[in-house]
Amino acid sequence: MLTLHELTIKKTHELLTKKEVSAFELTKEFLKYIQDRDKEIGAYLSIRHDEALEEANAVDQKIASGRQIDYLAGIPMAIKDNILIKDWPATAASKILKNYRAAYDATVIERLKKAGAIFIGKTNLDEFAMGSSTENSAYQLTKNPLDLKRVPGGSSGGSASAVASHQAVCALGSETGGSVRQPAAFCGLVGLKPTYGAVSRFGLMAMASSLDQIAPLAKNTEDVALLFEKIIGEDKNDATSLPYQFNFEEATKITDLKNFKIGVIKECVEEGLDEDLKNSLQSSIKILQSLGAKIEEVSIPHIGASLACYYILMPAEVSANLARYDGLRYAFNELGGTLKDLYFKNRGQNFGKEVRRRIVLGTFVLSSGYYDAYYLKAKKVQQLIKNEFDAALQKFQLLLTPTAPTAAFKFGEKTKDPLSMYLSDIFTVPANISGLPAISLPIWGKNELPYGLQLIAPALQEKNLFAVGLLFEKVASQPKK
Amino acid sequence: MEKHNKVITEKTVEHLLELSRMEIKEKEKEQLTAELNGILNYVRELEKIPTDEINLDAVQRPGKNLRPDNLEEEKSSEWEKLIDAFSNRKEQWLKIPPIFDKNP
Numbered sequence: 001m002l003t004l005h006e007l008t009i010k011k012t013h014e015l016l017t018k019k020e021v022s023a024f025e026l027t028k029e030f031l032k033y034i035q036d037r038d039k040e041i042g043a044y045l046s047i048r049h050d051e052a053l054e055e056a057n058a059v060d061q062k063i064a065s066g067r068q069i070d071y072l073a074g075i076p077m078a079i080k081d082n083i084l085i086k087d088w089p090a091t092a093a094s095k096i097l098k099n100y101r102a103a104y105d106a107t108v109i110e111r112l113k114k115a116g117a118i119f120i121g122k123t124n125l126d127e128f129a130m131g132s133s134t135e136n137s138a139y140q141l142t143k144n145p146l147d148l149k150r151v152p153g154g155s156s157g158g159s160a161s162a163v164a165s166h167q168a169v170c171a172l173g174s175e176t177g178g179s180v181r182q183p184a185a186f187c188g189l190v191g192l193k194p195t196y197g198a199v200s201r202f203g204l205m206a207m208a209s210s211l212d213q214i215a216p217l218a219k220n221t222e223d224v225a226l227l228f229e230k231i232i233g234e235d236k237n238d239a240t241s242l243p244y245q246f247n248f249e250e251a252t253k254i255t256d257l258k259n260f261k262i263g264v265i266k267e268c269v270e271e272g273l274d275e276d277l278k279n280s281l282q283s284s285i286k287i288l289q290s291l292g293a294k295i296e297e298v299s300i301p302h303i304g305a306s307l308a309c310y311y312i313l314m315p316a317e318v319s320a321n322l323a324r325y326d327g328l329r330y331a332f333n334e335l336g337g338t339l340k341d342l343y344f345k346n347r348g349q350n351f352g353k354e355v356r357r358r359i360v361l362g363t364f365v366l367s368s369g370y371y372d373a374y375y376l377k378a379k380k381v382q383q384l385i386k387n388e389f390d391a392a393l394q395k396f397q398l399l400l401t402p403t404a405p406t407a408a409f410k411f412g413e414k415t416k417d418p419l420s421m422y423l424s425d426i427f428t429v430p431a432n433i434s435g436l437p438a439i440s441l442p443i444w445g446k447n448e449l450p451y452g453l454q455l456i457a458p459a460l461q462e463k464n465l466f467a468v469g470l471l472f473e474k475v476a477s478q479p480k481k
Numbered sequence: 482m483e484k485h486n487k488v489i490t491e492k493t494v495e496h497l498l499e500l501s502r503m504e505i506k507e508k509e510k511e512q513l514t515a516e517l518n519g520i521l522n523y524v525r526e527l528e529k530i531p532t533d534e535i536n537l538d539a540v541q542r543p544g545k546n547l548r549p550d551n552l553e554e555e556k557s558s559e560w561e562k563l564i565d566a567f568s569n570r571k572e573q574w575l576k577i578p579p580i581f582d583k584n585p
Contacts, residue, residue, distance in 0.1 A: 087562075103562035236548050308524040319501060326502075328568045328577060339580045340502075348504035356503055360494065361517055363501045374524070380532035383540060418516050419523055 004033055005166040009223045012169055013071045016063065023056035023063070023074030027118055030076045034121070034167045042142045043152075043162035044121040045081050046089055052076070055118045062116070072230055073116030078168035080159050081122040082129055083214065084203040085109050092205050093137035094127045096350035099331035106203020107238065108172060108214050108231045115230055120168055123158030127352045128322065129179055129207050131155050132424045135415055136354045144186060146449060150408040153183030153424075159217050160187040170218035170227055176207050177310055178404075178428025180215035181440035185452025186408035188442040190224045190469060191217045193428070195459045196435035197242040198228075200235030208317035211310075211432045221441070221469030225251055228462060244460060251466035257291040260468070262455070263298030263396035268427055273405060280445035281402055284453045287475050288400075288468070298396060300388045305381050306430040311422060312365050312378035313433070319362025322355065357418065382433050389434045393458045398468065401427045403440040403452025431456050439465040444477055488521040489514065 015021045031049055038044050059074040079085060082092040084102035086109075091097045105113065112119075126136035134142045134157025142157045144150040145165035152161040156173025160183035163171050173180040175193040184191025192215055199214045206212060216227035225248050234243040269281065285295055327346025337345065351359070365374035392399060404424055414421040431438035436459060440452035453472075457465050489497075491514045498505060505513070569576040 100566060101562075103559050103566060239547055302530060305527055305530055308527050311520060311524050312527075323501075328575075329566065331566050332568055337578065339578050342578055343502040344504035347502050348498075351503065353509075356505065357513065357516060357520075359501045359503065360497045360513065361520060363497045364489065364493075364517070364521075367497075367500075373528075377527050377532065378524075379537055380535040381527050381530050383535045383537060384530065384532060417519075419519055422520075 004030065007166075007169050008219060009071060009075055009169060009226050012075055013073075016059070016074045017069065019063070023059040023118065024053060026074065027052050027056040027076055027120065030120055030167065037165055037167055040143065040148065041145055041161050041165045041167070042140045043078070043123055043158045043165065043167055045091060045093065045124050045139060045158065047121040048085075048088065048119055051088070052118050052120045055116075059116045059118070070115040071226060072112060074118060075169050076118045076120040077112070078121055078123045078159050078162040078171040079109070079119050080125055080129075080156050080171070080173045082125060082174060082205040083109065083172060085119055085122070088122070090122065090205070091139070092128045093125045093139055094325075094351065094355070095138045096325045096327070096332055096346065097330055101331070102203075104203065106214075107200040107235045109203060111231055121162070123156070123162050123171065125158055125173075126155035127355050128205065128318075129155040129174055129176060130318070130354050130358055132178070132182060132421050133409070133411075133414065134158060134183075135411065136352055138352055141411065144408050146188060147408065150410050150449070151186065153186035153404075153408060155179040155183075156215075156217065157183050160184060160189055160191070163187070163189055163217055163219060170216065170223045172227070172231075173215050173217050174204055174207075175213045175215040175432065176211045176314060177432050178425040180217055181428050181438060181452060181454060182404050182425060184217055184440045185403035185442065185450065188450040189217055189219060190221050190442065191215065191440045192224050192228060192462070192465065193431055193438045194228065194232065194462060195242075195244075195437040197240045198232045198244050198437070198460065198462070200233075200238040200241040202235055202237035206321040208314040209321065210317060211314065221439070221466055221473055222248070224439070224469075225462075225466040242460070246462060248466070250463050251470060254464075254467035254471070257288060257293035257468065257471065260293040260398060260464070261396045262288060262293050262295050262398045262400050263392055264295060264400045265300050265303060266297045267300060267303045268401035273402065276445035276447050277402060277406070277451050280443050280451055281453065284443050284472070284476065285400070287472060291471050291475070295400075296396075298392050298399065300385070300392055300399075300430070302381065302385050302388060303430050306385055306433055307422060307426050309378045309381045309385065310425075310429045310433055311361070312374050313382065315358040315362035316366050316375050317362065318355075318358045319360075319366065322351075322359055325351070354418070385430065386434045389430070389436060389456075397457070397461075397464055399456040401454045401456070403427060403454040407447065407449035407451055427454060435459060437462045437465060439469055441469055441472055441476075486518070486522055488518050488525070
């Protein structure tokens with residue numbers, strides 16, 4: 001009998017190559033487990049039962065023929081439902097895509113398929129990745145496996161919950177303002193927001209194109225790094241994708257943090273954090289020091305303006321990107337009338353409240369007479385914040401903040417007031433608007449629920465994030481069972 | 482939600498809904514207006530930040546180097562699927578409802 005909760009990428013790879021279990025048996029075991037477990041959790045929107053077993057069979061044939069398999073071959077993973085898998089539904093948790101099936105594979109899917117990964121199912125999210133609790137899904141609530149009364153975070157809450165409840169070994173989510181790091185923190189996982197341009201977004205439903213990145217989530221740093229290694233690099237279908245290679249071995253070569261100067265961003269730890277999180281951050285900083293890192297305070301004077309900046313830039317792009325959902329494309333048209341009626345009714349009725357709110361907000365900040373005061377001003381402040389990060393990263397290899405200001409909150413706690421929901425991304429958004437890579441590592445205080453420790457690196461320096469993660473995990477306290 | 486200065490009125494919101502092609506229920510408009518005012522009041526903190534020094538034209542952007550626009554082999558299966566994903570088709574054409582009302 002397999003113990004699914006112990007499986008990481010390397011362990012699973014070992015089991016498969018030593019023929020202790022076949023990919024088929026393993027996938028079947030996961031599917032069986034999901035059938036019961038997900039009734040309680042609600043992580044998945046669709047399960048690729050037969051397809052996953054077929055994919056597993058192909059891996060087994062390769063093993064049987066004596067050929068070498070990739071370390072991701074036969075690894076059951078969960079994919080956020082805004083990433084396309086050919087011939088499979090992709091709803092983005094929106095009613096407007098209820099009848100849609102993808103015509104092609106996203107580039108990340110193509111790359112993972114080539115490696116032999118098993119896509120076990122598509123996971124729940126806030127509609128079109130807009131939200132911080134997965135409560136904005138048009139289909140279902142996803143529960144935090146660590147406390148079923150609480151949210152898993154968002155928008156990649158389904159992916160985080162699937163991994164945290166052992167219904168997948170690892171997962172892909174997407175990030176625009178913290179949608180992988182924040183759920184990783186809430187569910188006790190590791191989540192990475194890659195450098196803008198590191199991963200191709202071809203086949204990811206666009207939300208705010210100048211910020212969007214596909215992002216890996218897993219139980220530990222090693223798995224996140226292994227996934228990252230496979231999905232990065234230039235793609236002709238995404239003009240922002242960069243030629244980028246990274247080998248996991250690079251990160252393992254760093255054996256202590258003697259050459260690391262880490263800056264604690266003082267604006268993020270000064271006020272408003274609860275004691276338990278503060279203490280937990282302090283003990284994490286001590287661990288980093290014990291590993292050799294030099295820790296100092298650093299100021300990013302305008303970091304506090306990041307969220308305001310984000311809530312102008314992101315909706316502006318949302319209003320443009322979501323114009324394509326007109327009720328005709330992507331297999332939807334259940335309402336009659338003229339073309340104009342159809343647009344108004346379909347978009348009005350099939351977009352949820354948060355999506356509508358952002359479209360209207362974006363339309364406003366881009367409109368004539370307001371463009372300079374809102375959009376242009378936000379672009380300038382964004383550049384100012386970027387410059388401040390660049391200056392800080394001249395002096396420090398990494399910058400440190402909490403991932404989120406609190407641990408996972410309860411269902412309904414923030415749904416009435418959009419601003420209070422937005423504030424849960426206050427520490428994650430800066431890395432997105434600066435295009436920098438950032439990782440969230442799980443940390444614990446005295447309370448039952450985990451927090452996130454966030455580290456931010458210069459562009460294309462994911463290697464250092466992984467190195468710190470690998471060393472930190474070995475020493476950091478484990479969750480209470 | 483707290484009381485805020487009104488940056489936009491319900492009338493503006495109606496106009497924005499028209500521009501963004503969304504019809505919502507009458508009673509939802511008031512709430513939407515209040516929420517938008519809350520957000521706009523929050524983002525207006527940016528006004529206070531001096532940005533005269535920032536020259537956005539001097540900033541290099543990712544994606545500047547576009548690939549050459551070469552003709553590529555057509556993937557007919559993908560093409561078919563894309564048309565199929567449209568709500569209504571007639572042969573190789575996308576079929577849409579009338580643009581104008583017959584009885585205005």
